[in-house]
Amino acid sequence: MDLAIVDTTLITFQGEGLGVIEKGGLGIMGNEIAFVGKSDDLRGADEVIDGSGCVTMPGLIDSHAHTWLALLKGGAQDMPEIQWMKKGLEPFVNHMNKKDRIAGSKLGVLEGLRTGTTTFCEFSPEVKGYVENVYLPFGVRTVAVETLNEVVGVDARGLYELDRSIGEEGLKKADALVDEYKRSEMVYPGYGPQALDMVTIELLEEVKENAWDSKSDIHMHVAQGERERLQVEKRYGARTVKIMYDMGMLDEKLVAVHCHDTEIEEKGMLVENGVRMVGCPSSIGMIDGIVPPIHDLLSMGGEVGVGTDQAPGPGGHNMFKEMRNAALLTKIRDKDPTRLPSGDVLKLATIGGARTLGIQHLVGSLEVGKLADIITIDMLCANLTPSVFEPFHNFVATLVHSSTGKEVRDVIINGKEVMRKGEFVKIDEGHIIKDAQGRGKDLFKRGAKDWKDADGSLVKTNF
């Protein structure tokens, strides 16, 4: 073995239940997991990590994120949903240059890494820039989705004005991305039409064909609220799910994000047709006051992952927070404390996320032959003590509800140590934070006038 983690509590997500192994050991050869079992049966490794007092489990999978917005965190909270984008974010976003976006993405990915995320589904325009400047240099796995959006304005009828040429340009980028990374081990490219109200049917038809040809997935915000619904009903006289069904887009190639503006029959249509779903509870809770239908789709037998979405609403990219919020918000929505129990929630962020992103053969569980994306979590801290095995594994619940995410000690991605004992091995964290702090300060200043002119509710705030 090249690397071994010994004397640890494994949560493998294999076999019955969660596949917990007490006094477990995990061996890595190259970039693959080569041993999973009892620590005593694991012999010889070039490097040995003492995993005692730790839980060792698959790295977390953030199934939907626009990380570049992390440079605007704290910038648009507590606003009416209708103002959030136009009066909250846009006055600052319009002043962002490419370096600002990269700096934001680095912040977001660093936060995720420190809290155990090893795969991000990055859904952004010009996503290649983040792949090349953030994910590959950091050594972080990514499902890289090129956002496609044709909106140029609003026409006299109040409909978004769409421009096919922008879509074509975006599609070229997406095709090139897919072509470049289709054999990559670290980057899984995909197509990302923003939403049914923001692209033309013509573009969607092309996306469908190109995704089919290249065996890629289509990620798309689906039924994400009133604004989309009104646009779509006005333009097409029907609802999003029905239109996409008629187009033949509801199939196992589609990863549908959000889905909260759906009737029960529409949820059924998504699940029956093999559509995978991503819920972003912190984000949609903060900016809309709405809880995504994670429980509903799961209980219908659907495949579901969770994502952090964006930082300026929910606050950041911490998947431990996301797990907790998935559970807590669902319990509250349904006034039922039994909903989304901890074991199910841990799966949403690991093997469930992998299935949702179509990479379950590669990551998401501890299994010999899978790629070695592993995290250890220090359980010997006040907020995670005690950890017990009898009469049941209480640490499954404490990982979800008592952790802050900062108890993550080691992060291994593709067999390589990215974080060791809470310190990044190669990433210059201090430099990245300093750069982002300078850029953030400057960006908020540059956007200040536009922000004041937009006159959103935060302008009158008392802080």
Added chain:
Amino acid sequence: MDLAIVDTTLITFQGEGLGVIEKGGLGIMGNEIAFVGKSDDLRGADEVIDGSGCVTMPGLIDSHAHTWLALLKGGAQDMPEIQWMKKGLEPFVNHMNKKDRIAGSKLGVLEGLRTGTTTFCEFSPEVKGYVENVYLPFGVRTVAVETLNEVVGVDARGLYELDRSIGEEGLKKADALVDEYKRSEMVYPGYGPQALDMVTIELLEEVKENAWDSKSDIHMHVAQGERERLQVEKRYGARTVKIMYDMGMLDEKLVAVHCHDTEIEEKGMLVENGVRMVGCPSSIGMIDGIVPPIHDLLSMGGEVGVGTDQAPGPGGHNMFKEMRNAALLTKIRDKDPTRLPSGDVLKLATIGGARTLGIQHLVGSLEVGKLADIITIDMLCANLTPSVFEPFHNFVATLVHSSTGKEVRDVIINGKEVMRKGEFVKIDEGHIIKDAQGRGKDLFKRGAKDWKDADGSLVKTNF
């Protein structure tokens, strides 16, 4: 000055808004705050803490906690509310000895300290044990409330059987506590009738009188749900708030905890009569799926604090998590993302908490003459970057929504450094965690048979 924090961002909670001071300085003499202002105007101190890159603010106030239950964390989540106490907690609680309870309390207080809590309102039976073995040795401020509960069983009518003699014994302990600590600087004693269904009217009358005589507060769970309501209606033919009003107990001496089972008129009665309220959003959300009426009472002009309550439901005693959940859960309950904005939430955990506990003349804001309970928070980490002052203070939002609580760097209580650069100065954290881990493991084992026999829903869990 004995101690100074320089070049820092102060959130003082004095004056307009939140009283933010850029490039601020704070001076401490003995156990009091002696200077609050611009760092440049602060001269000479025996010890100087560099506060650059940090926010410096009042320590957080956890307005309601039963910390000893922290030894059972992860032990009773995802259960139906009706099972939670009897089939979840009690099988283990019945096996706890005094040392287990102290160990649990130490865990809970350590978690709170590390995440910036400097005052706990501890609401527990035999609370003096926690004062003497946890709070005073740790140097942590406490509002110590002796729980009074007269329940001995359930009678033929399904009503709790109450035993006056237990109440009398508890009351003696409470009186002695009040007497012993009435002049203490670190301990503020109070009376804690558990709830209207769990004590006799006779005991409440005595408590009212003794609290009046000793100028102490009465803390009480009020209108905490269906079970209380059914008991109270059966026994007295009326609802909790009405009965307490008729008894003359709704006044400025009462701190009413939870209050979620109240009609709008009852909420009005609480506020109009000067009753202070504590909401515990994480706890009540997790075990009941209900959001406490924090926003409602605040908007009526009531005084409100927030508390972590207990660990086995919500997961622990982290007030940053509590602040975030207060906001997020309220936004979701009301489908309104503008509810409980970040600035208001920060107040709930500082000056609002102090007012709720009746110690606002001593702590809760940075003000010359107040006791020096101070925390610094390292903002130069990925999840809290950037921090900006223009066009508004985005860090007010990031403190609430982006922090994990583990960014707290320094904790000063009563002028003494309790935690410095993330390390406890005197508290032997490693020893406490090791002891609690051993005790927890053993306790869960001792309770295993009773837990299985109780046959709660977790027994059939898959982990």
